[in-house]
Amino acid sequence: MLLYGRNPVLEALRDGRVSEVLLARGVEEAFVREVKETGVRVRFAARIELDQLAGTTQHQGILAEVEDLAWASVEDILDRAQHRGEDLLIVLLDGITDPRNFGAIIRSAEVLGAHGVAVEERRSAPLSPVVAKTAAGATSYLPVAQTKNLPRLIDRLKEGGVWVYGAAGEAAQDVGRLDLRGPVALVIGAEGEGLRRLVREKCDALVRIPTRGQVQSLNASVAAGILLYEAMRARGEG
Incomplete structure (x- = not known):
């Protein structure tokens, strides 16, 4: 490659x-x-x-x-948190097919202390040179995993005690009021479409990022960065 x-x-x-x-x-x-x-x-x-x-x-x-960029496994991400003795912080992507958004999210996840990013096999941009370029080297440090079924992965995480929060512009709950300590998964949906219905239903809560401008929605990678920063700050690292 x-x-x-x-x-x-x-x-x-x-x-x-x-x-x-x-x-x-x-x-x-x-x-x-x-x-x-x-x-x-x-x-x-x-x-x-x-x-x-x-x-x-x-x-x-x-x-x-x-060498071609290699996908990690979800187990690699879980092990990373365990070996560090930290509560899991994972980013789940639902339908992020733009490689620049994908790469920017990987970069933010690595910089802001997430343990990994996971995507659904059929609903994601591939690990490409554009993704690697936009991630600015973060793909060398952060596990990026594929899963066959994202809702099933959410169920698995919840069974393991992970709180799952989905980003949705119309949600009633403000991210600033969340307690993001403990094991957390942040779910980011595709721009325009947002989270799929089943993915939304699997989340413990939907959260929004307050905005003040006339444009009501944020770029997916920007939204992911804000949520990750809030999680880092809640854990006393910001």
Whole structure:
């Protein structure tokens, strides 16, 4: 798989997943030295060649041939919380098919202390170079898992004592009034469609983020970031 963008490529280099790096001519020498110090094969090319290979001009002058990103399992996420001796904080995505939203949510989840992100197999963007680029390297650190059936996973989490909160703009309950300490799952739905009916029904509560502007809804990745920050703050980490 071709990965592009400086942070994602540098994280993949640290992870040992890169076989070759392609750099645009004119990339600053300090960055070139940093890449060469990893011992990975480096090749230089015209920027237009990188544009064609990446299918975008937003590659920042660096492409890398890397192993495909691998899905984790839900068990990996649960084990991560257990090994850290922390109450679980997991993000569940219901129908997030835009790769930039997906990547931005992974980035926020890693930065704000979640133990992982889980998606339903048939209702998610794939783990792609666009996701990795938008996640800015977070895919190297945070488990991202697939599940065959999201409502069934919610049932499993609830049986394990996890409180499940779904984001919904029309909900009566304000996220600022929630107690987000303890094991928590935050469920984010697709923009426009929101959460599916069955997913909504499985949640312990639906919560909203108060807004004051004329536009009543937030981007899915922004909503996820706000909810995650509230969870981090409630746990005394913010």
